[in-house]
Amino acid sequence: xxxxxxxxxLLALAVIALSLFISFTxxxxxxxxxxxxxxxxxxxxxxxxxxxxxATDRTLEVLRDRIDALGVAEPSLSRSGTDRIVVxxxxxQDPARAADVLGRTAQLTFHEVLGTASPKAGASPKAGAxxxxxLEDETGQPLRLAAxxxxxxxxxxxxxxxxxxxxAGWHVALDFKGSGGDGWAGLTGKAACRPAGDxxxxxxxxxxxxxxxSPQVDPSVRCGTGIGGGATRITGSFGAEEAKxxxxxINGGALPVPVETVEQRTVGPTLGxxxxxxxxxxxxxxxxxxxxxxxxxxxxxxxxxxxxLACYGLISYAALVALGATLTLPGLAGFVLAIGMAVDANxxxxxxxxxxxxxxxxxxxxxxxxxxxxxAFSAIADSNITTLIAAGLLFFLASGPVRGFGVTLGIxxxxxxxxxxVVTRVLADPVVDRPWLRRRARxxxxxxxGAVRDRLARREPRLMRRPRRWLALSAxxxxxxxxxxxxxxxxxxxxxxxxxxxxxxxxSPVDPDRAxxxxxxxxxxxxxxxxxxxxxxxxxxxxxxxxxxxxxxxAVGAVGGGADKLRDETIGPSLGKELRRxxxxxxxxxxxxxxxxLSARFRWLFGTAAVAALAHDVVILVxxxxxxxxxxxxxxxxxxxxxxxxxxxxxxxxxxxxxxLVRRSPEAPFATLANRALLQTLPRTVNTGMGAAFIxxxxxxxxxxxxxxxxxxxLIGVAVGTYSxxxxxxxxxxxxxxxx
Numbered sequence: 001x002x003x004x005x006x007x008x009x010l011l012a013l014a015v016i017a018l019s020l021f022i023s024f025t026x027x028x029x030x031x032x033x034x035x036x037x038x039x040x041x042x043x044x045x046x047x048x049x050x051x052x053x054x055a056t057d058r059t060l061e062v063l064r065d066r067i068d069a070l071g072v073a074e075p076s077l078s079r080s081g082t083d084r085i086v087v088x089x090x091x092x093q094d095p096a097r098a099a100d101v102l103g104r105t106a107q108l109t110f111h112e113v114l115g116t117a118s119p120k121a122g123a124s125p126k127a128g129a130x131x132x133x134x135l136e137d138e139t140g141q142p143l144r145l146a147a148x149x150x151x152x153x154x155x156x157x158x159x160x161x162x163x164x165x166x167x168a169g170w171h172v173a174l175d176f177k178g179s180g181g182d183g184w185a186g187l188t189g190k191a192a193c194r195p196a197g198d199x200x201x202x203x204x205x206x207x208x209x210x211x212x213x214s215p216q217v218d219p220s221v222r223c224g225t226g227i228g229g230g231a232t233r234i235t236g237s238f239g240a241e242e243a244k245x246x247x248x249x250i251n252g253g254a255l256p257v258p259v260e261t262v263e264q265r266t267v268g269p270t271l272g273x274x275x276x277x278x279x280x281x282x283x284x285x286x287x288x289x290x291x292x293x294x295x296x297x298x299x300x301x302x303x304x305x306x307x308x309l310a311c312y313g314l315i316s317y318a319a320l321v322a323l324g325a326t327l328t329l330p331g332l333a334g335f336v337l338a339i340g341m342a343v344d345a346n347x348x349x350x351x352x353x354x355x356x357x358x359x360x361x362x363x364x365x366x367x368x369x370x371x372x373x374x375x376a377f378s379a380i381a382d383s384n385i386t387t388l389i390a391a392g393l394l395f396f397l398a399s400g401p402v403r404g405f406g407v408t409l410g411i412x413x414x415x416x417x418x419x420x421x422v423v424t425r426v427l428a429d430p431v432v433d434r435p436w437l438r439r440r441a442r443x444x445x446x447x448x449x450g451a452v453r454d455r456l457a458r459r460e461p462r463l464m465r466r467p468r469r470w471l472a473l474s475a476x477x478x479x480x481x482x483x484x485x486x487x488x489x490x491x492x493x494x495x496x497x498x499x500x501x502x503x504x505x506x507x508s509p510v511d512p513d514r515a516x517x518x519x520x521x522x523x524x525x526x527x528x529x530x531x532x533x534x535x536x537x538x539x540x541x542x543x544x545x546x547x548x549x550x551x552x553x554x555a556v557g558a559v560g561g562g563a564d565k566l567r568d569e570t571i572g573p574s575l576g577k578e579l580r581r582x583x584x585x586x587x588x589x590x591x592x593x594x595x596x597x598l599s600a601r602f603r604w605l606f607g608t609a610a611v612a613a614l615a616h617d618v619v620i621l622v623x624x625x626x627x628x629x630x631x632x633x634x635x636x637x638x639x640x641x642x643x644x645x646x647x648x649x650x651x652x653x654x655x656x657x658x659x660x661l662v663r664r665s666p667e668a669p670f671a672t673l674a675n676r677a678l679l680q681t682l683p684r685t686v687n688t689g690m691g692a693a694f695i696x697x698x699x700x701x702x703x704x705x706x707x708x709x710x711x712x713x714x715l716i717g718v719a720v721g722t723y724s725x726x727x728x729x730x731x732x733x734x735x736x737x738x739x740x
Contacts, residue, residue, distance in 0.1 A: 009426045016311055019318035026321045029091040031074045031328035033270045037090035040099050041263035044083045052082040058256040060085050063102055066252040074326040074404060079572030080501055090326050103261045104208060106249040108152035111204040112187060117142035137214045145204050149187045158250035160243035170243040172234040181230025189226025191217045205234055212236060268512060268531035271329060279329055279703045286698030287339060290691045294343055297687055298350050299445035304427040305346040312342050312419035319411045338412040344688040345420030348376040351684045353446040365432040365444045373425060379656035382601055383649040384413045389597060390590040397586035405641050452683040464675035467731030474616055474728045481623020488626045493633025494542055495574045503538040503567040506560025510537050514559045522555040594648060602655055605736040610651040613729035617647045617720045624716050635710045643717030650725030657681050670737045674730050689722045
């Protein structure tokens with residue numbers, strides 16, 4: 001055993017052991033669809049002249065930022081009526097604290113202290129948005145405060161810190177924006193002109209009409225100069241949680257209007273037990289079929305790859321649990337699909353090893369496998385780095401579920417590379433070197449080229465002889481998809497358009513599964529049903545006419561022995577305008593970054609062709625769903641983002657082989673080399689696509705209504721992505737090359 005192999009083995013053991021420890025000791029967070037959670041209903045209190053609906057929408061966006069800072073993943077926020085916000089939080093450990101954080105206005109202001117006031121004066125918090133006011137300091141002493149010199153809008157960032165050296169305990173460090181820093185220097189410079197001990201030498205920091213800190217300006221600060229650097233700290237008798245909560249509120253910003261918590265309760269899962277069980281069986285069947293397929297194609301190395309894929313699943317799961325990610329049903333289905341797609345790196349290595357074995361005069365399984373790992377590394381690295389770029393930008397620029405997808409995607413990519421390049425090699429290197437296996441080399445799975453490669457080698461089809469025909473076919477598919485969007489339109493789901501929320505009180509307890517079945521029979525298969533008490537049930541649907549609402553009431557009443565409406569309100573979209581805008585900006589920047597990376601690693605024409613093929617895949621997938629009348633909802637969004645990652649991977653693998661062939665034969669015609677690269681990578685494309693197709697077909701057939709559209713979108717996306725990487729990106733690269 002070589003030293004390199006020993007180090008890889010120790011690293012693999014350490015990572016797997018840590019993953020096992022996390023998996024068995026850290027509880028997993030399940031989403032609202034699988035476990036339910038806490039529902040908090042907030043009511044806004046807009047002032048005179050304010051539009052209630054507009055104020056509520058602005059408040060909702062601030063609350064979304066606060067929830068992200070709380071560390072709650074996959075929440076649901078929507079406007080109900082004109083002045084209410086329904087917040088649903090999965091897996092919250094302390095619902096009371098969450099309600100308190102969400103309900104606080106968080107108006108932060110900084111004031112000059114004019115002096116003390118007599119105790120009889122009392123506090124006058126409302127006296128002075130623009131004039132003096134009286135508030136009690138931390139000790140209860142009334143202070144006369146001037147109008148606010150700075151507000152929370154002047155703060156760039158707040159962070160909870162522990163001062164271990166000075167012994168001051170927890171505090172909140174503030175960094176001001178440019179003009180805010182000047183204002184802070186002016187405020188403290190004015191206070192520094194007062195003598196030490198004078199109340200006027202203090203600066204009051206006020207949160208929601210309460211003085212949380214009023215420190216004296218240090219004697220070292222010069223009069224008129226103040227404290228520079230654009231930073232300060234809020235000190236006080238803070239504990240760790242208080243300091244973190246204060247930083248969270250400052251970073252999230254003040255609510256535009258005050259809110260009041262009018263209701264707080266526990267709600268059940270939005271999916272029934274039968275749907276969850278069916279989806280679990282579908283995932284198990286699909287994963288088993290993928291494993292059998294890989295073993296059938298690659299034999300012994302295929303079996304080792306299946307073990308490595310199991311390690312990939314364990315590592316990915318442990319990473320998600322350790323980061324506190326919330327697992328929803330589409331997320332779990334995507335996680336299972338990632339196992340099928342993670343086989344891609346193994347397939348790249350094994351197919352390259354087959355080529356090396358066939359090309360060598362005196363081949364051996366071990367030398368061919370080593371050459372396969374070396375030769376496939378650039379394709380694995382480039383395809384995964386482009387995906388990591390997209391994942392990173394989605395995380396930093398987007399929010400809500402799109403940001404969560406970026407985390408999941410990044411973890412999946414890193415775990416996939418580790419399982420293929422480290423775990424598979426640790427398992428395979430000692431096995432292929434066995435003396436008995438040298439005499440039975442075909443058992444390894446790499447001592448023959450495979451049926452697909454043999455057939456292509458015999459026929460040598462010139463697929464790229466007329467690249468414009470392929471481009472014309474792609475253009476026709478795009479036109480057909482675009483016409484579907486224009487003619488049929490897009491059926492946006494409740495997450496994008498909003499809908500109607502009806503809550504019922506029933507005469508007898510209602511099983512949510514029975515209510516879902518009754519509503520599906522009544523013509524509302526997409527209705528979201530949740531239990532919200534022993535004899536209370538809520539139904540969330542698209543927008544309804546009065547006749548349709550009556551049909552919903554009759555269906556619920558039939559299974560509940562009668563139903564009385566407790567609440568009937570229109571609800572806004574849970575994926576609001578700001579979230580959608582952020583997601584689109586993140587996607588656009590991610591595509592631009594991928595284009596730059598591919599242009600740097602390959603040539604600009606390769607990057608342009610890959611991004612064009614990606615856009616082709618997105619338009620066709622959306623167009624097919626438009627023609628089929630399928631909803632464009634949060635589940636479809638997750639599928640679309642997955643397809644984007646898959647499409648880029650496929651194109652990069654083909655272009656990596658083109659780059660390799662161009663370096664070997666720089667004088668050969670580019671179209672000939674592109675055609676050869678396409679034929680050489682076709683076995684990998686077919687085998688990777690089959691691995692994903694087995695899982696997706698099982699999810700579509702056995703997964704039930706909750707996963708059918710998700711699996712269908714991914715099946716279409718994988719098929720279109722496979723096609724476009726070969727017959728859109730490659731012909732486009734040839735045409736761009738011809739044009740100079």
